[in-house]
Amino acid sequence: MTVFRGVPAVHTLLEHPSVAPYESLVGRDALRATIAAELDRVRARRVEEPLEMVAQRVAERCESLASHALVRAINATGTLLHTNLGRAPLAPASFEAAREVSEGYSNLEYDLRAGERGSRYERTNALLTELTGAQDALVVNNCAAAVLLIVDTFARDAEVIVSRNQLVEIGGGFRLPDVLARSGARLVEVGTTNKVYLRDFEAALSPRTALLLRSHRSNFSLDGFVCDVAGAELAGLGKRACVTVVEDLGSGALVDLRAYGLPYERTVQDAVADGVGLVAFSGDKLLGGPQAGIIVGERALIARLRGNPLVRALRVDKVTLGLLARTLALHRTDASRAEIPFYRMLGASCDELRERAHAYERAIPAARTIDTESYVGGGTLPHARIASIGVLLSTQHADVLAAELRRARVPIVGRTLEAGVLLDLRTVAPHEDHLVIAALERIDA
Ligand SMILES: *Cc1c(COP(=O)(O)O)cnc(C)c1O
Secondary structure (H helix, E strand, O other): OOOOOOOOOHHHHHOOOOOHHHHHHHOHHHHHHHHHHHHHHHHHHOOOOOHHHHHHHHHHHHHHHHHHOOOOOEEOOOEEEEHHHOEOOOOHHHHHHHHHHHHOOOOOOEEOOOOEEOOOOHHHHHHHHHHHOOOEEEEEOOHHHHHHHHHHHHOOOOEEEEEHHHOOEEHHHEEHHHHHHHOOOEEEEEOOOOEOOHHHHHHHOOOOEEEEEEEOOOOOOOOOOOEOOOHHHHHHHHHHHOOEEEEEEEOOEOOOHHHHOOOOOOEHHHHHHOOOOEEEEEOOOOOOOOOOEEEEEOHHHHHHHHOOOHHHHOOOOHHHHHHHHHHHHHOOOHHHHOOOHHHHHHHOOHHHHHHHHHHHHHHOOOEEEEEEEEEEEOOEEEEEEEEEEEEEEEOOOHHHHHHHHHOOOOOEEOEEOOOEEEEEOOOOOHHHHHHHHHHHHHHOO
């Protein structure tokens, strides 16, 4: 056995080519701690080990550390709102706003004019009422929380009437019937899977009816022999019967998506104009902002929601409010909305994407420009297709190439096909092209 002469110096390992690349991934402190832990192990064994071997072990430790970290990734799947990849990317302007109010102190709950306690939600509420035409608004943690809060406030030990064609399970196991049951509400189903009429709702009304609930189908659609009750019709019935009508819109568009070549999607403004009492939607779907649940509607109803102690438990932090306020402000004009990544991606022309694809072709021998289709995703517009341009990397081992791309310094997630890996350029930001091309060159794709 060789004599133990000690361990390599920390700085030698920090600069070692197998270790150094991890600094940007796990941070210098974590990298130093990882090296220290590995050197402790070597010291404890008192067995001389070659530098290469120690460096390799450090790299392995870093690899497992990095796989637990939340890291940036490049979405080349073509699904714009990819829930697994963080749903809506945020506009740089909204991020700057959030940074400014959260790095130091802010007037979060302080009225600067009066010099006394103010309302946490005042600014976002002003924007929400301006943009949607609603009387008042409330922001909570996400849309699931918004629905929970509404049902808990209005329908404890009471009945909620829902059409059988809208009893949806959205992602993450959020099932409307279960949420109702959890709040102590009794679900009254009306209609059939394909057809529901206003008279079905009318016949189900009773003195115990607390809410008429409409839900967006989100991730499925019905066609064929179908009949539905329009939001305005249900709102009319609610007014006549003095029952609150609630609509869980889910996606929450503030703009008519036909302007972007997509099918019509009911907007928040449409629901408010139809006379729906409370409208709930997500902050990170078609709004293109941070995770949040937004409720807009009649003043008296929102006031009752505010009185529920759950509001405190479901409240959002200053970072979210900063991000949300600026995202909402960007929705004021079409020009500023284009700063929101979701709308920028939606608005990119195929010519523009094709030009970028040609740059890939020039750099990567296996790359071929092809026509493809992008999806909105995020449980919205399940059938909408957007013409797009992709780069196909032909290979017989698509799984292997896809895995290598996921291991790139900035991981890249593409679409694995039989013919190879497809990178849809609509969801890759133009400033990310050089990273993808560099990764492909390194992999020798
Ligand atoms: C997506 C969705 C939700 C949940 O929204 P989160 O903000 O993710 O909680 C609730 N209802 C409907 C109809 C949805 O589409």
